[in-house]
Amino acid sequence: MIEDLEIQNFVMTLKSKSGYDFSEYSEKSLKRRLAKVLMDNKVDINGLLAEIKNSTTFAEKIVKEITVNTTELFRDPTVWQIVRYKVLNTFQDYKSINIWHAGCSTGQEVYSMMILLNEMGLLEKAKIYGSDINGDVLEIAKKGIYKYRFNIGYLDNFDKVIKENPLNYETYNNISYSKYFEIDKTKDHIKMLPFLSDKPSFKKHDLVRENNIFFTKFDIILCRNVIIYFNYNLQNRVFDMFQNSLYEGGFLILGMHETIMGPHTSKFEKKDQLYIKK
Numbered sequence: 001m002i003e004d005l006e007i008q009n010f011v012m013t014l015k016s017k018s019g020y021d022f023s024e025y026s027e028k029s030l031k032r033r034l035a036k037v038l039m040d041n042k043v044d045i046n047g048l049l050a051e052i053k054n055s056t057t058f059a060e061k062i063v064k065e066i067t068v069n070t071t072e073l074f075r076d077p078t079v080w081q082i083v084r085y086k087v088l089n090t091f092q093d094y095k096s097i098n099i100w101h102a103g104c105s106t107g108q109e110v111y112s113m114m115i116l117l118n119e120m121g122l123l124e125k126a127k128i129y130g131s132d133i134n135g136d137v138l139e140i141a142k143k144g145i146y147k148y149r150f151n152i153g154y155l156d157n158f159d160k161v162i163k164e165n166p167l168n169y170e171t172y173n174n175i176s177y178s179k180y181f182e183i184d185k186t187k188d189h190i191k192m193l194p195f196l197s198d199k200p201s202f203k204k205h206d207l208v209r210e211n212n213i214f215f216t217k218f219d220i221i222l223c224r225n226v227i228i229y230f231n232y233n234l235q236n237r238v239f240d241m242f243q244n245s246l247y248e249g250g251f252l253i254l255g256m257h258e259t260i261m262g263p264h265t266s267k268f269e270k271k272d273q274l275y276i277k278k
């Protein structure tokens, strides 16, 4: 069991050595992650703090381990059906569409979006940005290569979003996976085709310390399963930045268990899983 004082020491030490500030992360999930980090590194809290103080490289490794990177292709398929039929369909007449995936981890969310955009004939006019605090996950995102064996569920999700039509189950779009990715069972990989992996711009970005670094406003911002790890104050600062970074009428899409509460509620209209900037 991690004590309050231990977590405070950990956060302070990590901040002074790496610059990253976890003081406004939810204490409950931070404690859970710290317990895992201690176990994985086979050290106690004092040993961990000593190693962090001793090495910036180690401190940066711990920053990467303390955050959760779980993601998948078309995670929560019902949300992607909403994205398809209630978000992207409103952009048919636009000349360009700017999309930011904040906290995109290894990129599956970004590829899900690009596949949908392509199905709707919108990919060419889209500019796609992906960002994360962790440079290692962004390197994986750039390559767009994922393990096959652990991720067979991706294909089910693909079927639900791309092949099925929730508005009419009689129709079925028989679109092959090979249109978007190569499945190689011997190499045990799913590899996104270059027309997808070459497209997005991935950049390291810290939602705690940085503003919008992309010199543009956005039509759609996705920040899914990230703010769930933040406390109320930090969530509101991030909502403020997103609100300022969206065009009027732009969409903010959060995770299934994330909602806007507090001062920003009145600045967005909520529809299904979507927040639309007023």
Ligand SMILES: C[S@@+](CC[C@H](N)C(=O)[O-])C[C@H]1O[C@@H](n2cnc3c(N)ncnc32)[C@H](O)[C@@H]1O
Pocket: 067, 068, 069, 070, 071, 072, 075, 102, 103, 104, 105, 106, 109, 131, 132, 133, 134, 137, 205, 206, 207, 208, 223, 224, 225, 226, 255
């Ligand atoms: C659980 S993953 C979510 C990935 C994807 N959005 C999804 O929903 O499947 C959370 C991601 O947020 C990133 N993250 C955590 N704190 C962050 C911060 N301060 N700034 C930017 N990204 C952050 C983590 O590195 C991790 O890759």
